[in-house]
Amino acid sequence: MYVVSAQQMREIDRFTIEQIGIPSLVLMENAGVAVVREVEKRWPYGNIVILAGPGNNGGDGLVVARHLMNRGRDVSVWLFGEENKRSEDCRRQVDMLLNCGYTIREWREGQNEALKADMREARVIIDALLGTGTRGELRPPYPLVIEQLQQCESKVVAVDIPTGVDSDTGKTLQHAVQADLTVTFAFPKWGHFLYPGAAYVGELVVADISIPSRATSEFVLKDQLLTAEGMQKKLPQRPRFSHKGTYGHALIIAGSKEMTGAPVLSAAAGLRTGCGLLTLAIPEPALPIVAGKINEPVFWEWPAESGHFACGSYAFLKQRVSSFDVVAIGPGLGKWTGGNQWLSEIIRMVDVPLILDADALNLLSEDLSILRAKKSPVILTPHPGEMGRLCGCKTADVEKDRVGYAREFAQKYQVYVVLKGTYTLIATPDGRIFVNPTGSAALAKGGSGDVLTGMLAGMLAQTEDIESGIQLAVFIHGLAGEICGAKSMYATLAGDIIDAIGPALQKLSFAGDSFRTDFPGN
Ligand SMILES: NC(=O)C1=CN([C@@H]2O[C@H](COP(=O)(O)OP(=O)(O)OC[C@H]3O[C@@H](n4cnc5c(N)ncnc54)[C@H](O)[C@@H]3O)[C@@H](O)[C@H]2O)[C@H](O)CC1
Ligand SMILES: [K+]
Numbered sequence: 001m002y003v004v005s006a007q008q009m010r011e012i013d014r015f016t017i018e019q020i021g022i023p024s025l026v027l028m029e030n031a032g033v034a035v036v037r038e039v040e041k042r043w044p045y046g047n048i049v050i051l052a053g054p055g056n057n058g059g060d061g062l063v064v065a066r067h068l069m070n071r072g073r074d075v076s077v078w079l080f081g082e083e084n085k086r087s088e089d090c091r092r093q094v095d096m097l098l099n100c101g102y103t104i105r106e107w108r109e110g111q112n113e114a115l116k117a118d119m120r121e122a123r124v125i126i127d128a129l130l131g132t133g134t135r136g137e138l139r140p141p142y143p144l145v146i147e148q149l150q151q152c153e154s155k156v157v158a159v160d161i162p163t164g165v166d167s168d169t170g171k172t173l174q175h176a177v178q179a180d181l182t183v184t185f186a187f188p189k190w191g192h193f194l195y196p197g198a199a200y201v202g203e204l205v206v207a208d209i210s211i212p213s214r215a216t217s218e219f220v221l222k223d224q225l226l227t228a229e230g231m232q233k234k235l236p237q238r239p240r241f242s243h244k245g246t247y248g249h250a251l252i253i254a255g256s257k258e259m260t261g262a263p264v265l266s267a268a269a270g271l272r273t274g275c276g277l278l279t280l281a282i283p284e285p286a287l288p289i290v291a292g293k294i295n296e297p298v299f300w301e302w303p304a305e306s307g308h309f310a311c312g313s314y315a316f317l318k319q320r321v322s323s324f325d326v327v328a329i330g331p332g333l334g335k336w337t338g339g340n341q342w343l344s345e346i347i348r349m350v351d352v353p354l355i356l357d358a359d360a361l362n363l364l365s366e367d368l369s370i371l372r373a374k375k376s377p378v379i380l381t382p383h384p385g386e387m388g389r390l391c392g393c394k395t396a397d398v399e400k401d402r403v404g405y406a407r408e409f410a411q412k413y414q415v416y417v418v419l420k421g422t423y424t425l426i427a428t429p430d431g432r433i434f435v436n437p438t439g440s441a442a443l444a445k446g447g448s449g450d451v452l453t454g455m456l457a458g459m460l461a462q463t464e465d466i467e468s469g470i471q472l473a474v475f476i477h478g479l480a481g482e483i484c485g486a487k488s489m490y491a492t493l494a495g496d497i498i499d500a501i502g503p504a505l506q507k508l509s510f511a512g513d514s515f516r517t518d519f520p521g522n
Helices: 006-020 024-042 056-070 088-099 109-121 142-150 213-217 228-234 261-273 284-291 315-323 339-349 359-366 368-373 384-391 395-400 402-413 448-460 466-487 494-499 501-509
Strands: 048-052 075-079 124-128 155-159 181-185 203-207 249-253 277-283 298-302 326-329 354-356 378-380 416-419 425-427 433-435
Touching: 006 024, 006 213, 024 056, 024 088, 024 124, 024 155, 024 181, 024 203, 048 056, 056 075, 056 088, 056 124, 056 155, 075 109, 109 142, 228 466, 228 501, 249 261, 249 448, 261 277, 261 284, 261 448, 261 494, 261 501, 277 284, 284 298, 315 339, 326 339, 326 448, 339 354, 339 359, 339 368, 354 359, 354 448, 359 368, 359 384, 384 395, 384 402, 384 416, 395 402, 402 416, 402 425, 402 433, 416 466, 425 466, 448 466, 448 494, 466 494, 466 501, 494 501
Parallel strands: 048 075, 048 124, 124 155, 155 181, 181 203, 249 277, 249 326, 277 298, 326 354, 354 378, 378 416
Antiparallel strands: 416 425, 425 433
């Protein structure tokens, strides 16, 4: 499913209306009916207050009002903005409501107490004040209305996007509506996924409003949201007539004398994700400890220098490197003098997909030019701090423009970037972005990155298509996090995420129509 900007959505709308001939009022009707459906599903009883602005977002809200009133629900409608500034379709909706004999209350300063009282009593408040047409800081009376709304106990449903959240950047204005549910139309917008605005969205529903695919195909849309349906189709088959060789051989190069846990987590996660064989390369003094904690991998003892991987011992890797389907380097490596050189030699040698994580990213940050020697697709899995080091900027800068940093780096160095965080982003060398919707706060703990690296290795060992392998690993990692989060958001350990990989795969394999991911923020 595409993720679009407000401008792209407007162009798709215009094409649908002008070239296809679907009247704008039909799109609006569909949008309003979709909101009604979601409201009635969740809150079939209780009174409803509708706050409608002067633009088409307000028009959508008036459609919601009409349908709920038709169904006999107790609805009060408050209309904002001056009459002469209303959009044409909003005006038509006002007329339709009045022609039905329904009442609309136009907001005036003197009536603010009445509005407050109405909102306090409401089971549900519909925010149809402003949508993708918002420009600049909110002008009065919206800041006041939002403050009042925030003091109510009612459930809040945002039409398209919570008022005060920028639909392209996720930036919030001084006042923004905190929604429990947002129903958006045709495609999700960037603001639904980017912090801080994303935290105002609540549950997100993307409703079909009858935009035909012809209208979409007219435009170059390249960024997408991963969906359960799409991921299910890409899940590698597990035929009965198969053996361990069928599912690939992953090599994970990890660990140091001080860090013996990370390699265990990555290896276990890789094997649980389904690869047939997994070899774990460990520096010599750490090997007995690591091997004492896990039985299933094949171990490869690597000469060490002060507890870290020693340079100059690549002959064996050179001989064997093409027998692996994927190589992952990073968890628990630590940092040491000569580390960048060591990594550089490996990057030069590996001719299968290569995943760089954790300390491999820190070693890489010392000299990024070693990436130029890569012979195969490279996948980097930074968290925002590591992304900042790679780009030579602050973590906060990355957080402000996750999409921009991930996309630019991926294109500049011709690598895949998996930028971790709430809504992990996957950026491709040709400049596309995939947004992952799965995950939970249970994943916010040390070790969950090591698990993801192992899962990427385990999945890429099995899949021919790199992009699909990355998407699957990221999506299933998030699903496993949701399963853990349902037990406890606090008490989850990285090992629990590994235990949840099986149930997550099971959930995805049997995903039917009812499957929905829990968007963070619920
Ligand atoms: N395909 C679709 O997604 C469809 C979307 N619909 C809805 O249309 C809105 C966008 O409508 P538009 O008229 O362009 O803009 P808004 O209603 O968001 O706002 C315009 C309105 O607001 C005033 N305004 C702008 N900025 C401010 C501000 N800072 N303070 C105060 N007032 C402001 C401006 O003057 C205008 O009067 C989209 O979100 C969907 O909800 C269609 O209905 C169906 C197809
Ligand atoms: K809104």
